[in-house]
Amino acid sequence: MLTEPTNVQSELPPLAAQFPSSPRGARLARRLAVRHMEGWGYPPVSDASCAVALVVAELAANAVLHGLVPGHDFGLRVALDTAAGLVRVEVADAASAKRPPATPPSSVPEGESGRGLLLVNTLAVRWGSAPRHPLGKTVWAEVLVTPSTALDRA
Numbered sequence: 001m002l003t004e005p006t007n008v009q010s011e012l013p014p015l016a017a018q019f020p021s022s023p024r025g026a027r028l029a030r031r032l033a034v035r036h037m038e039g040w041g042y043p044p045v046s047d048a049s050c051a052v053a054l055v056v057a058e059l060a061a062n063a064v065l066h067g068l069v070p071g072h073d074f075g076l077r078v079a080l081d082t083a084a085g086l087v088r089v090e091v092a093d094a095a096s097a098k099r100p101p102a103t104p105p106s107s108v109p110e111g112e113s114g115r116g117l118l119l120v121n122t123l124a125v126r127w128g129s130a131p132r133h134p135l136g137k138t139v140w141a142e143v144l145v146t147p148s149t150a151l152d153r154a
Contacts, residue, residue, distance in 0.1 A: 014079035019060070021068045021093070026060035029076045033089070040080050048145035051123045052078065052087050055141050058116040059091035062139065067093025069136075085146040086125070092138040096131060 015036040019025035033056040037049040044050075056076065063074040072094035079088045120127055120141050127141035 014077055016075070016077045018073040018075050021064050021072065021074050023061075023064060025074065026057065026064050029060045029074075029091075030057045033076065033078050036078055037087070042145065048087070048143070051143050052089060052145070055089050055120055055123050055143055056091070058120050059089060059139050059141065062116055063091050063093040067095040067136070069094035072136075075138075080145070085144060086142045087145050088140060088142050090138050090140040092132055092136055094136040096136050 015032060017029070017032060019029050030053050034044050034049055034053050037046075037052055038044055042049045042052075044053075056078070060074065060076065067074065074094075075090075075092040077088075077090040077092075080086075081088065123143060124141035125144050127139070129137050129139045132138050
């Protein structure tokens, strides 16, 4: 049975952190996002938390693989908008020349990569990118976390 999340702490500030541009940094970003979602009342096994975790993982992996500039970390911001029922995920990296395509690339069945933005496109209600001044870009996605996306805790 699906119900509203219990003990949602909407007054919790957004998560904002920097991570090393490495696979380990991407894993840490995903784990921290899941913990923050739990603080807002969405358990790690909820649909909302899992969707946010996947979006963070894909955007962080892209920042590590395609946005890497030596000596620069990537940033993560996760914010809950309870009125809109959305979680906004933002991943900022230092590479300004490599913007994600406006629409996700087509999937190549035999390819080993190239599906991350397709996943983000499926999980998010909208996503995009914006230049970051003086250096880099921010890729963002908004994930719907209405009461129907939280699991019953009973």
